[in-house]
Amino acid sequence: xTQQIPSTEPELSGVRNFRDVGGLPTxxxxxxxxxxxxxxxxxxxxxxEDAAFLGSLGLHTIFDFRxxxxxxxxxxxxxxxxxxxxxxxxxxxxxxxxxxxMVRDGEMEQLREILGDGKAAARMIASYRTIVTERTxxxxxxxxSLAEDxxxxxxxxxxxxxxxxxxxxxxxxxxGVERDAIVADYLESNAKHRRYKVHRSGSSAAAYAPEVMxxxxxxxxxxxxxxxxxxxxxxxxxxxxxxxxEQGLGITPxxxxxxxxxxxx
Numbered sequence: 001x002t003q004q005i006p007s008t009e010p011e012l013s014g015v016r017n018f019r020d021v022g023g024l025p026t027x028x029x030x031x032x033x034x035x036x037x038x039x040x041x042x043x044x045x046x047x048x049e050d051a052a053f054l055g056s057l058g059l060h061t062i063f064d065f066r067x068x069x070x071x072x073x074x075x076x077x078x079x080x081x082x083x084x085x086x087x088x089x090x091x092x093x094x095x096x097x098x099x100x101x102m103v104r105d106g107e108m109e110q111l112r113e114i115l116g117d118g119k120a121a122a123r124m125i126a127s128y129r130t131i132v133t134e135r136t137x138x139x140x141x142x143x144x145s146l147a148e149d150x151x152x153x154x155x156x157x158x159x160x161x162x163x164x165x166x167x168x169x170x171x172x173x174x175x176g177v178e179r180d181a182i183v184a185d186y187l188e189s190n191a192k193h194r195r196y197k198v199h200r201s202g203s204s205a206a207a208y209a210p211e212v213m214x215x216x217x218x219x220x221x222x223x224x225x226x227x228x229x230x231x232x233x234x235x236x237x238x239x240x241x242x243x244x245x246e247q248g249l250g251i252t253p254x255x256x257x258x259x260x261x262x263x264x265x
Contacts, residue, residue: 007036016041017160017189021168022186026176030264036192037263038153039168041160042066044075051078057149059083063142067091088138088165111215118168120218125229131166132233139170147258161189161222166230173241175260180184189222
């Protein structure tokens, strides 16, 4: 029996950006069921109390969209008894170990060059578009797994905003959640207590300059324009969501119906 999640959001001290996606409305008047689909940042720093809470959710599968560099930086997810962990690395919008070395070392000229004058936001939009067009196999695997047996499920990346956010958005599109509701859920990642903590350990004083965070801000924001770019890419590439799901991801109407049975009230 899946635990019914209380309306008050749990306070997890070592896991950022956790939430139940339940309650979102579909275009045909249904709602996403509570207690079957969750999202968060990484679970590598989960405390014993956090792990106990996560363990109480009755999770079947945790989808971890981090890549090897993320896992090296943050560590592996906490292991929860009886829960399957599936690692499906997706493109990281802020990827690159050299990039993060520049941040830690406060190399301002290089950071200005690659992030200034709107380049950071453009980087994010380009990455969202790339995930949509190049990670169809991964998104297909997620949807098929959910339709078969993988609920309750939790999806996360590092911050729980971009890679997990897009995967959640694709899942919600597949079951017919209203577009505005998908965007509103995505924007919840902007809440102060949800945002990814940037660790700057460089010896350079410039690593702690306010300008660094100003340059980085577009990378850590959830902006409607990013998700809108992903939706536009679906339509530009496949024409509409139904074609994207069927031809792009190989998700048949039968699989979508099983998804709705699993995820909707």
